[in-house]
Every structure is written in structure tokens, then in C-alpha cells.
Amino acid sequence: DFVADFVGESNIFHGTVTEVGSVTLESGRRLLIIHPAAVGSRVGVLMRPERFARGGANTFNGEVKEAVYLGSSLKLRLACDDGVELIVRLPVTGPLPAPGSSISTGIEPESIHVF
Numbered sequence: 001d002f003v004a005d006f007v008g009e010s011n012i013f014h015g016t017v018t019e020v021g022s023v024t025l026e027s028g029r030r031l032l033i034i035h036p037a038a039v040g041s042r043v044g045v046l047m048r049p050e051r052f053a054r055g056g057a058n059t060f061n062g063e064v065k066e067a068v069y070l071g072s073s074l075k076l077r078l079a080c081d082d083g084v085e086l087i088v089r090l091p092v093t094g095p096l097p098a099p100g101s102s103i104s105t106g107i108e109p110e111s112i113h114v115f
Contacts, residue, residue: 011047011086016040023114027082031058035114046113049075052088056106060086064097078103 015025017037023045024030037043050073052060062078070089074096078086088105097103 009049009087011049013045013047013084014042015045016042021109025084027084029080029082029084031112032109033112033114034109037114044115046115047086047107047111048113049087049089051111052086052090052105052107054090054093054105056108056111058109058112059104059106060084061102061104062086064099064101064103067096067099069096076103076105078105 013025013027015023015031017039018024018030019039021033022030023033023043025045031045033045035043060078060080062080064076065079066077068075069092073089073091076088076090076097078088080086090105
């Protein structure tokens with residue numbers, strides 16, 4: 001975790017590889033991954049905020065807790081339905097989402113780093 005924290009802002013979680021290409025986080029959320037970890041292995045997952053998009057194979061629905069306009073992108077702190085909290089950066093496509101509003105975002109398996 002130290003190295004991941006050192007390189008900048010990231011979303012870091014821990015879980016167990018429950019089947020080839022899938023990890024279940026401690027929160028119970030299942031993520032699709034691309035990594036050769038053996039079934040039953042305990043792993044960490046790192047998701048960079050800028051790798052999120054409006055959609056993706058791994059979808060997160062959450063409430064906006066904080067929204068910051070950064071010029072061409074938005075930085076959002078989301079509280080997801082399953083208790084996972086994320087920091088995401090999305091391109092500006094409209095007005096800044098208000099705190100308390102709902103948003104859906106996602107990340108592709110190849111954008112998730114497993115360690």
C-alpha cells in the first residue's frame with residue numbers, strides 16, 4: 001500500500017480472487033480484472049481516479065459527497081451503494097454535479113492494477 005500511496009491519489013482496496021478474472025472486495029463488491037492471480041489469493045487492487053469513465057465493465061453507482069471543477073475535468077468523491085468510497089476524475093460534459101446527487105461511473109478491467 002505504501003508504494004501505491006506514494007505515487008499519488010488512488011483508490012486502493014483489498015479482496016480475494018474468487019474465480020479467474022474476478023476479485024471480490026472486502027465490501028462484497030465483485031470486480032472483473034485482467035491478472036493471473038490464483039483463485040483464493042488475497043490481493044490489493046488500485047484504481048486511478050482518471051481511469052474512470054461514464055461507463056465500463058465494472059460499474060459503480062453512488063452519491064456525490066464532494067465535487068470540484070478542475071478545468072477540463074471534474075474530481076468527485078463518491079459514496080457507493082455498497083459502502084465503497086471512490087475518488088474519480090471525469091471529463092467535463094455539463095454542470096458540476098451537486099452534493100447529494102446520484103452518479104454512475106465505471107472502469108475497465110485492464111485499468112485495474114492488481115498487487
